[in-house]
Amino acid sequence: xxxxxxxxxxxxxxxxxxxxxxxxxxxxxxxxxxxxxxxxxxxxxxxxxxxxxxxxxxxxxxxxxxxxxxxxxxxxxxxxxxxxxxxxxxxxxxxxxxxxxxxxxxxxxxxxxxxxxxxxxxxxxxxxxxxxxxxxxxxxxxxxxxxxxxxxxxxxxxxxxxxxxxxxxxxxxxxxxxxxxxxxxxxxxxxxxxxxxxxxxxxxxxxxxxxxxxxxxxxxxxxxxxxxxxxxxxxxxxxxxxxxxxxxxxxxxxxxxxxxxxxxxxxxxxxxxxxxxxxxxxxxxxxxxxxxxxxxxxxxxxxxxxxxxxxxxxxxxxxxxxxxxxxxxxxxxxxxxxxxxxxxxxxxxxxxxxxxxxxxxxxxxxxxxxxxxxxxxxxxxxxxxxxxxxxxxxxxxxxx
Amino acid sequence: xxxxxxxxxxxxxxxxxxxxxxxxxxxxxxxxxxxxxxxxxxxxxxxxxxxxxxxxxxxxxxxxxxxxxxxxxxxxxxxxxxxxxxxxxxxxxxxxxxxxxxxxxxxxxxxxxxxxxxxxxxxxxxxxxxxxxxxxxxxxxxxxxxxxxxxxxxxxxxxxxxxxxxxxxxxx
Numbered sequence: 001x002x003x004x005x006x007x008x009x010x011x012x013x014x015x016x017x018x019x020x021x022x023x024x025x026x027x028x029x030x031x032x033x034x035x036x037x038x039x040x041x042x043x044x045x046x047x048x049x050x051x052x053x054x055x056x057x058x059x060x061x062x063x064x065x066x067x068x069x070x071x072x073x074x075x076x077x078x079x080x081x082x083x084x085x086x087x088x089x090x091x092x093x094x095x096x097x098x099x100x101x102x103x104x105x106x107x108x109x110x111x112x113x114x115x116x117x118x119x120x121x122x123x124x125x126x127x128x129x130x131x132x133x134x135x136x137x138x139x140x141x142x143x144x145x146x147x148x149x150x151x152x153x154x155x156x157x158x159x160x161x162x163x164x165x166x167x168x169x170x171x172x173x174x175x176x177x178x179x180x181x182x183x184x185x186x187x188x189x190x191x192x193x194x195x196x197x198x199x200x201x202x203x204x205x206x207x208x209x210x211x212x213x214x215x216x217x218x219x220x221x222x223x224x225x226x227x228x229x230x231x232x233x234x235x236x237x238x239x240x241x242x243x244x245x246x247x248x249x250x251x252x253x254x255x256x257x258x259x260x261x262x263x264x265x266x267x268x269x270x271x272x273x274x275x276x277x278x279x280x281x282x283x284x285x286x287x288x289x290x291x292x293x294x295x296x297x298x299x300x301x302x303x304x305x306x307x308x309x310x311x312x313x314x315x316x317x318x319x320x321x322x323x324x325x326x327x328x329x330x331x332x333x334x335x336x337x338x339x340x341x342x343x344x345x346x347x348x349x350x351x352x353x354x355x356x357x358x359x360x361x362x363x364x365x366x367x368x369x370x371x372x373x374x375x376x377x378x379x380x381x382x383x384x385x386x387x388x389x390x391x392x393x394x395x396x397x398x399x400x
Numbered sequence: 401x402x403x404x405x406x407x408x409x410x411x412x413x414x415x416x417x418x419x420x421x422x423x424x425x426x427x428x429x430x431x432x433x434x435x436x437x438x439x440x441x442x443x444x445x446x447x448x449x450x451x452x453x454x455x456x457x458x459x460x461x462x463x464x465x466x467x468x469x470x471x472x473x474x475x476x477x478x479x480x481x482x483x484x485x486x487x488x489x490x491x492x493x494x495x496x497x498x499x500x501x502x503x504x505x506x507x508x509x510x511x512x513x514x515x516x517x518x519x520x521x522x523x524x525x526x527x528x529x530x531x532x533x534x535x536x537x538x539x540x541x542x543x544x545x546x547x548x549x550x551x552x553x554x555x556x557x558x559x560x561x562x563x564x565x566x567x568x569x570x571x572x
Contacts, residue, residue, distance in 0.1 A: 036459040037497055043468035044490045050472075050483030051529065064482050071476035075428065082428045086441075090434035097437070155433035156478040157443045159542035160530045163479040164433065191479070199479055207534045228539035284435045 061176050061191055069194040076165050076197035079154040145258060147289045148172045159227035162205040166288060169196045177256060179291045185262040185279030186250060187288060203278065204231050212263055213251035217241040220251055223263065223276060233266060233274035242266050248276050255295040412462050415564040416454070420466050423447050424473060444549035447474065448522065451489040452515050453560040455497040464493055481533055488522040515554050523547050
């Protein structure tokens with residue numbers, strides 16, 4: 001059969017590949033293992049190329065963020081369906097465990113409540129005092145960070161990746177870099193976002209680096225994940241600044257995380273390094289909260305920064321009649337006080353210019369007082385020798 | 401008179417597509433964030449079984465392509481470096497494919513030893529790649545925690561070899 005032969009002349013197959021087989025390559029036989037090896041080698045080359053070209057972007061995402069987002073969008077709902085039976089089994093084990101350990105857990109909870117009640121009272125008192133101090137000192141405190149509640153639908157627990165998929169995405173305001181917490185403490189940060197699903201990298205991931213501080217000494221350190229359950233504390237500043245049992249909090253350095261989020265407790269690892277027992281491991285990480293905190297830039301109103309200077313002066317409303325009267329009254333008082341002060345200064349200068357004969361050494365004329373009057377207690381009576389003229393603030397009613 | 405024997409054709413659908421889908425489903429199920437009696441589910445590399453069994457069952461152009469896709473799926477699903485598991489799984493496939501003649505006829509411990517050696521080599525390559533990329537070596541205990549469940553999967557590979565090796569009558 002030739003290439004120009006009718007296609008239906010071959011009863012087995014009437015398409016062109018048969019004609020090709022009967023061509024000049026008719027006797028060419030390639031072992032199947034060779035073709036498989038060629039495909040495998042090409043695939044290996046492709047994998048190596050992907051591996052080299054996959055980089056982390058400055059915002060913490062991936063250079064293949066679109067592909068990862070598409071995969072997360074597909075596997076997220078599928079994970080929810082496939083994982084349903086596993087969740088049911090987990091709920092059954094929780095129910096059985098709760099049934100058999102209810103008494104011991106009740107005792108433990110009672111002891112915990114009794115221990116925490118004094119702390120609660122102290123916290124309320126300290127919160128009150130702290131709020132007064134902040135108001136008195138005019139401290140600029142950080143605003144409350146809005147949060148979004150989410151459910152973890154998938155989990156990577158291997159040595160090379162520690163990550164989770166959560167069922168909230170950009171539609172709820174989640175962005176790359178948002179911190180994620182549960183009821184015990186910090187879990188990780190969002191590194192990929194789609195419309196309805198987000199991926200977060202845990203503190204234990206081998207690529208995770210988190211700036212932290214030691215609560216007792218305020219020493220800074222870097223929390224470095226290594227794929228185990230207890231990440232390492234590295235670059236601890238200060239000798240002896242960490243002890244076993246110290247609370248580790250987020251330091252907020254770099255602006256990626258709010259300061260003061262509880263992370264865990266310091267402990268010595270079996271390899272001699274400082275590690276952190278994470279608070280978030282005290283329970284299952286199923287329901288989490290995503291802090292819609294991007295960085296410190298969100299604390300600044302860009303419109304206020306871009307407004308022209310002194311713009312507020314041109315927009316003040318005109319005073320009403322009562323305010324205008326009060327303003328005129330205050331201006332008249334200030335003018336009268338200034339004139340009286342000037343007259344007193346002139347009199348003092350005249351006295352200094354004509355010294356009496358009985359005075360061997362005339363005191364040097366004091367310069368005109370230009371300092372503003374120091375605030376005095378309201379109960380203190382003004383001295384006639386030192387301040388004959390009342391200041392506007394101290395002038396009695398009816399004096400003009 | 402001979403009784404008619406039903407001809408059973410074991411095509412790529414049976415020994416490539418269905419096992420690949422099963423591996424994907426198992427990976428997704430075992431990624432469920434749930435604790436059973438206080439313990440998290442293990443996270444074995446299910447496609448490792450296929451990377452070992454497929455070249456022994458029969459050389460094919462489809463199998464390495466599907467295996468490459470499975471590796472990319474693992475990387476995307478676990479948020480690993482793209483190409484990491486694709487490279488490691490393809491490495492296992494190529495090694496077994498080249499050693500096919502050596503492995504022919506062996507069973508039991510010898511075959512498991514090969515499976516264990518290939519698994520350890522794949523994890524070693526992955527460990528080195530991740531350590532170099534992150535500038536931070538992963539924990540050994542966590543590594544063992546993933547290697548052991550993967551090794552436990554060997555009976556599945558053995559079953560696949562018994563079930564599909566030379567199972568297609570067209571290749572006899």
